[in-house]
Amino acid sequence: MELTSPGTTVGVVGGGQLGRMLGEAASPLGIELIVSDPTPDAPAAPAVRDQVVGEFDDEATVQELAERADYLTYEIELADPDILEAVGEETDTPVHPHPETLRTIQDKLGQKRTLADAGIPVPAFRAVDSPGALRDALDDLGYPAMLKAREGGYDGRGNVPVESPDDVEDAFAAIDGPAMVEEFVDYERELAVMGCLGADDRRTFPVTETIHEAEILRETVSPPRAPEEVRERAREVALDVLDVMEGCGVYGIELFETGDGRILLNEIAPRPHNSGHWTIEGCHTSQFQQHLRAVTGLPLGSTARRAPTASKNILGDVDGRARARLTGIETPLSTDRLSLHWYGKREVYHLRKMGHLTLVAGGNADSESLLADVRDAAEPLTFQAPD
Amino acid sequence: MELTSPGTTVGVVGGGQLGRMLGEAASPLGIELIVSDPTPDAPAAPAVRDQVVGEFDDEATVQELAERADYLTYEIELADPDILEAVGEETDTPVHPHPETLRTIQDKLGQKRTLADAGIPVPAFRAVDSPGALRDALDDLGYPAMLKAREGGYDGRGNVPVESPDDVEDAFAAIDGPAMVEEFVDYERELAVMGCLGADDRRTFPVTETIHEAEILRETVSPPRAPEEVRERAREVALDVLDVMEGCGVYGIELFETGDGRILLNEIAPRPHNSGHWTIEGCHTSQFQQHLRAVTGLPLGSTARRAPTASKNILGDVDGRARARLTGIETPLSTDRLSLHWYGKREVYHLRKMGHLTLVAGGNADSESLLADVRDAAEPLTFQAPD
Numbered sequence: 001m002e003l004t005s006p007g008t009t010v011g012v013v014g015g016g017q018l019g020r021m022l023g024e025a026a027s028p029l030g031i032e033l034i035v036s037d038p039t040p041d042a043p044a045a046p047a048v049r050d051q052v053v054g055e056f057d058d059e060a061t062v063q064e065l066a067e068r069a070d071y072l073t074y075e076i077e078l079a080d081p082d083i084l085e086a087v088g089e090e091t092d093t094p095v096h097p098h099p100e101t102l103r104t105i106q107d108k109l110g111q112k113r114t115l116a117d118a119g120i121p122v123p124a125f126r127a128v129d130s131p132g133a134l135r136d137a138l139d140d141l142g143y144p145a146m147l148k149a150r151e152g153g154y155d156g157r158g159n160v161p162v163e164s165p166d167d168v169e170d171a172f173a174a175i176d177g178p179a180m181v182e183e184f185v186d187y188e189r190e191l192a193v194m195g196c197l198g199a200d201d202r203r204t205f206p207v208t209e210t211i212h213e214a215e216i217l218r219e220t221v222s223p224p225r226a227p228e229e230v231r232e233r234a235r236e237v238a239l240d241v242l243d244v245m246e247g248c249g250v251y252g253i254e255l256f257e258t259g260d261g262r263i264l265l266n267e268i269a270p271r272p273h274n275s276g277h278w279t280i281e282g283c284h285t286s287q288f289q290q291h292l293r294a295v296t297g298l299p300l301g302s303t304a305r306r307a308p309t310a311s312k313n314i315l316g317d318v319d320g321r322a323r324a325r326l327t328g329i330e331t332p333l334s335t336d337r338l339s340l341h342w343y344g345k346r347e348v349y350h351l352r353k354m355g356h357l358t359l360v361a362g363g364n365a366d367s368e369s370l371l372a373d374v375r376d377a378a379e380p381l382t383f384q385a386p387d
Numbered sequence: 388m389e390l391t392s393p394g395t396t397v398g399v400v401g402g403g404q405l406g407r408m409l410g411e412a413a414s415p416l417g418i419e420l421i422v423s424d425p426t427p428d429a430p431a432a433p434a435v436r437d438q439v440v441g442e443f444d445d446e447a448t449v450q451e452l453a454e455r456a457d458y459l460t461y462e463i464e465l466a467d468p469d470i471l472e473a474v475g476e477e478t479d480t481p482v483h484p485h486p487e488t489l490r491t492i493q494d495k496l497g498q499k500r501t502l503a504d505a506g507i508p509v510p511a512f513r514a515v516d517s518p519g520a521l522r523d524a525l526d527d528l529g530y531p532a533m534l535k536a537r538e539g540g541y542d543g544r545g546n547v548p549v550e551s552p553d554d555v556e557d558a559f560a561a562i563d564g565p566a567m568v569e570e571f572v573d574y575e576r577e578l579a580v581m582g583c584l585g586a587d588d589r590r591t592f593p594v595t596e597t598i599h600e601a602e603i604l605r606e607t608v609s610p611p612r613a614p615e616e617v618r619e620r621a622r623e624v625a626l627d628v629l630d631v632m633e634g635c636g637v638y639g640i641e642l643f644e645t646g647d648g649r650i651l652l653n654e655i656a657p658r659p660h661n662s663g664h665w666t667i668e669g670c671h672t673s674q675f676q677q678h679l680r681a682v683t684g685l686p687l688g689s690t691a692r693r694a695p696t697a698s699k700n701i702l703g704d705v706d707g708r709a710r711a712r713l714t715g716i717e718t719p720l721s722t723d724r725l726s727l728h729w730y731g732k733r734e735v736y737h738l739r740k741m742g743h744l745t746l747v748a749g750g751n752a753d754s755e756s757l758l759a760d761v762r763d764a765a766e767p768l769t770f771q772a773p774d
Contacts, residue, residue: 002771003713003742005731006433020414027411027434030729030742046393046436047414284724284747293720302723306693306747326390333680336689337671342417344392355390355417360671360693384389 001298003030008296009049011065012036013056014076017343017353018272019044021280022075025288031296034068036061043344059083066091073249073295075271077106096295097270098247105270109150109180115265118244120237122265124183131172134181135165141183147171150178159215185264187256191224192275193238194287195251198300204238205283206305207231209367210254210275216351217274219374221310221367222282226257233263241268248294250287252276274313281339281358282309308361310370312378316352320386324348328380332357335377348383388685390417395683398452399423400443401463404730404740405659406431408667409462412675418683421455423448430731446470453478460636460682462658464493483682484657485634492657496537496567502652505631507624509652511570518559521568522552528570534558537565546602572651574643578611579662580625581674582638585687591625592670593692594618596754597641597662603738604661606761608697608754609669613644620650628655635681637674639663661700668726668745669696695748697757699765703739707773711735715767719744722764735770
């Protein structure tokens with residue numbers, strides 16, 4: 001194992017904020033990134049060696065990445081597992097996590113089946129292919145429930161709540177494709193664990209509480225406001241999930257904590273995840289550096305938490321689309337122990353993820369007060385409205 | 388004050404490791420860097436938006452930086468203050484720190500005179516322009532002493548010790564140009580303070596102990612192994628030094644602690660400095676982010692130390708020049724709380740700065756044990772010898 005210059009090159013399908021933060025983490029390790037993204041000058045572009053402009057599932061684009069890189073990975077589930085697998089084999093370029101894992105995760109039904117088969121606690125679910133099948137399933141699971149498109153959803157897109165039998169027809173029409181329905185989990189809290197598979201090692205980052213609104217992540221805090229035994233159970237479930245995953249890398253493992261203290265698996269992302277952004281300042285190794293260590297076969301780093309840490313997303317608050325101009329930044333920039341992360345997106349629209357704030361505790365601040373403080377610091381932030 | 392995309396662009400004269408670490412720090416703030424460096428694909432290149440290839444003191448190069456940037460700064464004292472000043476004025480591009488400060492600092496004699504005039508404690512010194520003048524000066528200052536070229540020295544180059552009257556002729560011949568001689572300070576420790584001037588604010592990072600060998604920085608530890616009153620005095624001297632500096636930015640302020648607890652100023656660098664690399668992990672704001680905040684007029688960040696922190700440079704250990712291949716990296720990469728920084732230099736030679744390690748304390752480790760631990764982690768590191 002050695003460091004050279006130029007160093008190891010990693011090709012990344014996707015050049016959004018995750019690619020950008022991977023780029024920021026790569027440089028100290030002497031790793032260079034080439035990202036692919038359909039948007040020219042994507043958010044990652046200024047932080048990486050080069051960008052190939054091309055669709056996430058375009059074979060020639062992935063081929064170019066592979067020819068220029070020592071390893072392939074992806075920061076978006078819209079990557080195509082068949083193309084990644086074929087190109088990886090053809091060019092003898094390792095792909096991490098394994099395309100088979102991406103294939104399983106892309107299909108929400110296949111993901112749940114695989115996890116349930118492995119004994120991991122998941123909400124009750126059924127495959128449904130018609131309004132009639134949905135109605136039958138809900139006779140069994142009960143109302144309300146969540147109807148989910150099997151493929152392509154993120155940040156709540158592709159998920160439709162079904163409150164009563166009257167909603168069945170419209171909900172099924174809204175999905176308009178292969179679907180599954182899942183019992184509605186009346187959770188106490190949502191939790192997340194960033195897990196990591198190295199060549200011969202597995203680690204978990206400390207459990208994080210995630211706070212969503214309209215199915216979009218708004219805030220995180222670690223440690224969560226949950227009893228120690230619940231955190232330990234969350235960690236155990238995450239380790240069980242890692243057993244099912246194939247290939248190296250970081251996995252975002254989203255969980256429900258039920259009112260009676262059980263842990264149910266919600267969803268998995270085979271990549272760094274919004275619920276782990278706090279690790280940049282909050283842990284000795286960030287999820288981004290950890291992912292790169294794992295993908296390139298370096299030893300995994302410590303996942304220990306340096307201090308209690310909260311984060312808050314900076315989301316678009318404008319109607320329509322506008323050039324991104326975030327005002328009110330003096331307050332967060334002047335707040336001690338607060339870090340600002342800007343993703344460099346040219347345009348803002350309602351609820352688009354534009355950046356985030358991370359606040360680490362000075363003394364022994366509890367999670368409640370950390371969340372209150374990061375909210376206060378974010379209060380003045382607002383985007384200039386479209387002209 | 389707002390964040391936009393594309394964001395503020397900073398032109399940096401110099402694209403070495405300081406430019407690279409500035410690039411790593413710029414991205415989260417949405418700041419883009421363009422560096423200039425005579426070496427194509429300089430260390431900073433993969434971490435910044437673009438590199439202009441050109442000498443540090445080439446006017447057309449600086450002109451191009453200015454035309455593409457909102458602010459100009461420099462990470463190497465070989466930048467030319469006259470060109471920076473002229474280009475800055477012509478293109479209406481602010482230059483930070485002020486070229487006049489660079490001019491003063493470049494001339495070691497002018498630097499010492501300015502500081503002495505401002506009442507800052509400095510070692511006794513004299514301007515010398517001939518062997519005779521050197522002999523006269525040393526009749527007064529005593530032997531041993533340090534003869535220094537007025538311009539162009541760094542990492543000990545341009546400094547010649549004069550042990551006795553027999554050395555005078557050879558020492559003067561070795562400098563071969565305008566020189567100054569300085570009393571030899573029999574210091575207890577060397578200390579450094581990274582100071583920072585913002586638009587309407589000044590801050591100091593916590594005092595650091597610096598450990599040199601053959602005038603090249605090897606290790607740092609903060610807090611230093613010095614009494615609290617000595618640290619406080621060092622901080623006061625650093626604040627006095629900042630009063631003399633013009634223009635925004637971070638300044639590396641190198642100090643001697645004498646056996647009787649006095650603080651004497653050694654040298655100033657008008658830029659981020661090796662003695663402040665530990666702030667990346669050790670403080671809430673790194674010296675690199677702080678420099679960019681200062682240069683672009685953003686509020687300064689907290690300089691508080693997160694934990695006691697030690698760093699150790701990774702220096703070339705080969706004879707001759709070779710392609711850089713650092714072996715033994717498993718140990719530092721597997722050491723908890725240790726971060727590796729690789730500078731991406733293609734070639735290694737004896738004592739060239741190739742990277743550094745930073746170790747932050749887990750509990751209440753003292754500075755002595757932190758230094759011992761970072762040395763242990765660096766022990767297996769060695770460069771592959773030239774073929």
